[in-house]
Amino acid sequence: MKIAYITPGSGGTFYCQNCYRDDELLTSLLRLGHDVLKIPMYLPSNMGGTGGIQKSPVFYGAINVYLREKLPFYRQAPGWMEKIFDSQTLLQIAAKKSGSTRASGLEDMTMSMLQGEKGHQAEELEHLVRHLRDEVKPDVIHLSNALLLGLARRLKQETSATIVCSLQDENEWVDLMEEDYQQRVWDLMARRGEDVDLFITSSRYYADRCRETLRIPAEKLDIIPGGINCQGYEPSPLPFDPPAVGYMCRMSEYFGLGILFEAWMRLRKESRFRDVKLHLTGGYTGDDKKFVNGLLRRAEEENMHNDIRIWKDFSKPQRIQFLKSLTLLSVPVPEGEAFGAYQYEALAAGVPVVQPNVGCYPEFIEATSGGVLFEPNTPERLAEEMAVLLDDPDRVRGMAAAGRKVVLERF
Known part of the structure; x- marks a missing residue:
């Protein structure tokens, strides 16, 4: 089975739990014999541990996404300029800036991303759709969290892939937004979630929370506990002198x-x-x-x-x-x-x-x-x-x- 896994990158500036979990999952899928392609969004994913997994260029480069949202004239920028801002070096610099990995101040951009083909990043969406439809041709497209649900409709329309979405601590992003935006973002995610074939999450706690907040039918939500590749982990001596x-x-x-x-x-x-x-x-x-x-x-x-x-x-x-x-x-x-x-x-x-x-x-x-x-x-x-x-x-x-x-x- 060919699986395209779309996941936001953190740029490697902090211990990104979701990046770690994604890498562990993809490595396991690869060991099971699946053809796995990792597609980073916004920033590079530098957690490591993904040997053998195919990687694509970064889509929706954080700098270009931000400029399109904040500067209307930039939406007509030439391709050569976009390529410069999507370079690995500049994206790594962006990752070190506080605003690239926090929600406060990015409320409108989050809404625009969730609007998908109707948002200010529609051109980037079509670029991703063409790449998956014409080159990758996956059996499954897996969105790593619900903040990516703006992609689902066009991906479902243009590919024959099953659309899967993980649910993992989206509240950590939404809760930091201005209060006026929070419910609007949840409501938009709920509407865009209608284009997904299956949601998965790792705990009963979060399944219950998302079932209500995102209005997900019970038959479209599965709980799959998290896992870990334990190779290399040795027991701590548990020091007590001193602890x-x-x-x-x-x-x-x-x-x-x-x-x-x-x-x-x-x-x-x-x-x-x-x-x-x-x-x-x-x-x-x-x-x-x-x-x-x-x-x-x-x-x-x-x-x-x-x-x-x-x-x-x-x-x-x-x-x-x-x-x-x-x-x-x-x-x-x-x-x-x-x-x-x-x-x-x-x-x-x-x-x-x-x-x-x-x-x-x-x-x-x-x-x-x-x-x-x-x-x-x-x-x-x-x-x-x-x-x-x-x-x-x-x-x-x-x-x-x-x-x-x-x-x-x-x-």
Whole structure:
């Protein structure tokens, strides 16, 4: 079967969970004998780990898409100019700019993209349609998230492919928009979703949320739990002298880094935990830099900065090494997530997780026995839960072994 997988790129500036999940999925499909083509949109996808998968040029290059939306006269720009702005070098530079990977300020462009053939990027859509129809000729076209639903109608009209769409944390983009736009975007996604043959998501939590929000008929929505290629992950020695708590996600206030940081500082104020280390990885965007620097300044003021280690390289080999340095991992996203790739990676490395009782986390911990839940999602409660676990190494080791076994066998 020939599968064309259309996915937004992050440019490789931070640990993009959806990029990681996409790469794992495509690698698995390739091993099963399918012909897989990865089609990046907006920015290059640089998470790595896609050996053997065919790659196309970037479509809907972020710079050209932005200029078409903001400058009406640019919609008539010559092709040579568009090619310059679609160059790998310029797109990598764009990825490092905060605005290219955040929703705030891009509300109109998001609406335009979802309008597909009626939007300001209709020319880019036809370019993609011709490429898939005339050159690729896929059996399946898989959209990696619902924010790409503006593509579905024309792709369905012009190809004989089955249209599949993954649902994965679209709310993380929409929730950051101006409030006046949020419901309009959900409504537009719901209408454009009528052109899709099948939706899939990885958790009951997100299936229930999207079934209602996007008005998806039950027969068009399947739950397929996430998975991971466990090759290379070795059990962490789970250090306790001293212990280390870790965070592996985009280093952002939105994803709960501030909650973990405050919890770690509270933990350190207890004499028996004064040596606990804080290890961080996942990268960040320009928008996050001020927030991250603020945390580091606070740690320095409290004379705790020497016990924070930031792993700047978050490629898969380095993530594996990072996880081997941890005793516990926590990514306390305030509203929870649909997938949480860091949970799978942590348990593959035998590192228990400490997560808030929101989103997909209860399902994952129930299925694996590889961690604990806490509520409410506050630094105080997280600090209390980590203290209980750090006082009980045998329990931590038991959860690590149980969770790793389940992930290796089932995910």
